[in-house]
Amino acid sequence: xxxxxxxxxxxxxxxxxxxxxxxxxxxxxxxxxxxxxxxxxxxxxxxxxxxxxxxxxxxxxxxxxxxxxxxxxxxxxxxxxxxxxxxxxxxxxxxxxxxxxxxxxxxxxxxxxxxx
Amino acid sequence: xxxxxxxxxxxxxxxxxxxxxxxxxxxxxxxxxxxxxxxxxxxxxxxxxxxxxxxxxxxxxxxxxxxxxxxxxxxxxxxxxxxxxxxxxxxxxxxxxxxxxxxxxxxxxxxxxxxxxxxxxxxxxxxxxxxxxxxxxxxxxxxxxxxxxxxxxxxxxxxxxxxxxxxxxxxxxxxxxxxxxxxxxxxxxxxxxxxxxxxxxxxxxxxxxxxxxxxxxxxxxxxxxxxxxxxxxxxxx
Numbered sequence: 001x002x003x004x005x006x007x008x009x010x011x012x013x014x015x016x017x018x019x020x021x022x023x024x025x026x027x028x029x030x031x032x033x034x035x036x037x038x039x040x041x042x043x044x045x046x047x048x049x050x051x052x053x054x055x056x057x058x059x060x061x062x063x064x065x066x067x068x069x070x071x072x073x074x075x076x077x078x079x080x081x082x083x084x085x086x087x088x089x090x091x092x093x094x095x096x097x098x099x100x101x102x103x104x105x106x107x108x109x110x111x112x113x114x115x116x
Numbered sequence: 117x118x119x120x121x122x123x124x125x126x127x128x129x130x131x132x133x134x135x136x137x138x139x140x141x142x143x144x145x146x147x148x149x150x151x152x153x154x155x156x157x158x159x160x161x162x163x164x165x166x167x168x169x170x171x172x173x174x175x176x177x178x179x180x181x182x183x184x185x186x187x188x189x190x191x192x193x194x195x196x197x198x199x200x201x202x203x204x205x206x207x208x209x210x211x212x213x214x215x216x217x218x219x220x221x222x223x224x225x226x227x228x229x230x231x232x233x234x235x236x237x238x239x240x241x242x243x244x245x246x247x248x249x250x251x252x253x254x255x256x257x258x259x260x261x262x263x264x265x266x267x268x269x270x271x272x273x274x275x276x277x278x279x280x281x282x283x284x285x286x287x288x289x290x291x292x293x294x295x296x297x298x299x300x301x302x303x304x305x306x307x308x309x310x311x312x313x314x315x316x317x318x319x320x321x322x323x324x325x326x327x328x329x330x331x332x333x334x335x336x337x338x339x340x341x342x343x344x345x346x347x348x349x350x351x352x353x
Contacts, residue, residue: 026188030307033184033201038177056258068191068326069199076202100163100196103231 024067025059027051050079068098072105079112093096133290144156147322148315148334153271154322159264160235161271162325165197167225168204169238170215172255178243179215181306182258186238189314194327198230223263234271237261242277245302253281254309274320274338278313280305 032051036044052074053114059066091109095102153159167188183200190197210229212218223235242257244267255277262272282305320338323329 023192024188026191029188030184030311031303034180034303034307037180037184037201065326067187068196069187069202073199076199076205082143098163098196100231100233101198104198107206107230108202111209 004096025055025062025064027055028066029055045077045081046077049081052077066093067098068101071092071097072101072108075105076108079108084112144337144339146335147320149185150338151272151322153264153269155331156166159267159269159271160265160324161195161262162234163198163231163237164190164262164324165198165203165230165232165234165265166190166200166236167205167218167226168215169240170219171243172242173243175245176244178240181243181303182238182240182310185307185310186236187312189311189318190236191326193318193321194324194330196324196326198232203230223265223268225265229266232265235263235265237263252283253279254305255279255308256313258313258317262321272321274317276313276317278316279284280309280311280312312313 026065028051032048035049052070055070056066056074071090071094075087075094078084078090079087088109090106095105123275150156154161169179169182169186171182183204187197188199206229207213207218219237219239226235237260239259239261240256241259242255243257246252248257256279257275257277259275260273261270263269264271323331323333
């Protein structure tokens with residue numbers, strides 16, 4: 001039993017270094033989102049859209065699921081720059097991949113309708 | 117018998133090492149014992165709404181740095197995470213801007229607005245940049261509270277302390293901190309320390325449905341003291 005604990009703890013020590021094998025691909029999400037938040041402009045908006053698109057592309061290349069929320073955020077960003085067709089497309093992709101987002105995505109669609 | 121005592125000592129030492137910041141010898145308990153509701157199909161959340169962090173640190177920008185770093189570790193832990201900046205935008209449109217007032221809301225308030233199964237409240241209690249010519253780093257202390265939107269039950273709580281030593285960076289000294297490159301390096305360091313703190317906390321969170329350890333990690337151990345150490349956010353009143 002003690003040995004088991006030891007093994008678990010050793011594994012825990014190295015866990016940070018290795019990372020999970022099934023991890024989602026998040027690219028430079030933190031960095032582009034931070035830039036958008038702290039200095040909002042057309043440039044930083046497009047920069048973050050580009051990064052989100054890159055996450056979608058790279059995830060497909062790696063044959064991984066797109067991380068939760070990425071399609072929803074893309075939809076929201078496209079709605080913000082008034083590309084509603086693309087917004088709807090991404091909102092639908094979010095609920096298709098993650099049915100638990102359905103309620104939230106519906107709200108976002110309503111918000112898009114209201115702002116027009 | 118002697119071997120057993122020795123092994124026990126090593127175990128304790130390793131536990132201390134693996135969870136830097138604990139002062140007392142930690143009591144280890146299993147995740148299932150610590151967080152039974154997260155192993156019950158009825159109460160286990162699929163989706164978690166992370167609210168914008170409450171910043172109680174001395175650094176005014178800590179929340180901006182922190183908020184953009186939580187989605188990756190939380191989704192990798194296996195949960196559906198709502199996109200945090202979209203969430204804060206929606207809250208803003210509803211007139212909710214003050215993170216302090218958000219902290220006072222019950223979990224159930226977010227069921228109707230977002231359809232989330234649980235809400236994660238994050239409290240930044242420390243975010244200190246230590247500048248020095250030969251040594252320096254960033255201290256980050258975080259407190260987490262995961263609350264059911266169905267029952268308002270606290271499903272998980274945890275606190276972490278993280279220190280990232282940046283003294284090895286050529287740009288960490290105060291003398292060069294005015295340079296633009298040093299600023300962007302510092303930005304990368306802030307993301308790094310936030311990510312480290314988040315990852316440490318997520319290791320104590322039972323895996324969600326999108327992680328291959330889902331429902332299998334009940335016997336892995338967490339430090340009991342971390343649960344007791346903190347009793348601050350939201351429960352003061």
